[in-house]
Structure formats: C-alpha cells, structure tokens
Amino acid sequence: MTAMAEESVQLKDSTLYQEFFAERAEILKHKWIESEKAGRDIGLECALTDWIVKHRRQWRQWRRSQQAATSRTDRPAVATGDFMAHG
DSSP states (O other), rough: HHHHHHHHHHHHHHHHHHHHHHHHHHHHHHHHHHHHHEEEEEHHHHHHHHHHHTHHHHHHHHHHHHHHHHHHHHHOOOOOHHHHOOO
C-alpha cells in the first residue's frame, strides 16, 4: 500500500472523519425532508443553515449518548441512527 493510500485509510478511520460524514448524512436527510415539504429543492445552503439552527445541538447530544451507550456495551459504533425519529 502506498503512503498516500495508507494515510487515506487512517483518515477514514478517524473519529473526525466519521463524525463529519454522520453529520453530513443528517443534513442531507433534512434537505430531502424539507424539500418534500416545500414541494421543491430547498438547496444545500438553506438545508444546512436550517439544520444547524434547529437540530445540530440536539443531534450532537443524541450522538454522544449513542456513542457512550455503545462504548459501555462494546458494540460497534453507530454510524447514523434515527435521530429525526427521536429528536
């Protein structure tokens, strides 16, 4: 494996990378839901801003609680869950 490929694998295994993609998935889900409600594509910037204002703090708290529960039971980490169903 090349050094660049090895760095890429290490990056993808990092907590920061995994958290970014979990948050991104929630934002894209929010974009889809809100676009459906509006009957049009609301756009990523609008969805991102709306999600940050309305959901980010609660999602991060939920995410941390899921990770804490996972670490106590030694189960694999939850990538993205059903935050919108619980939040």
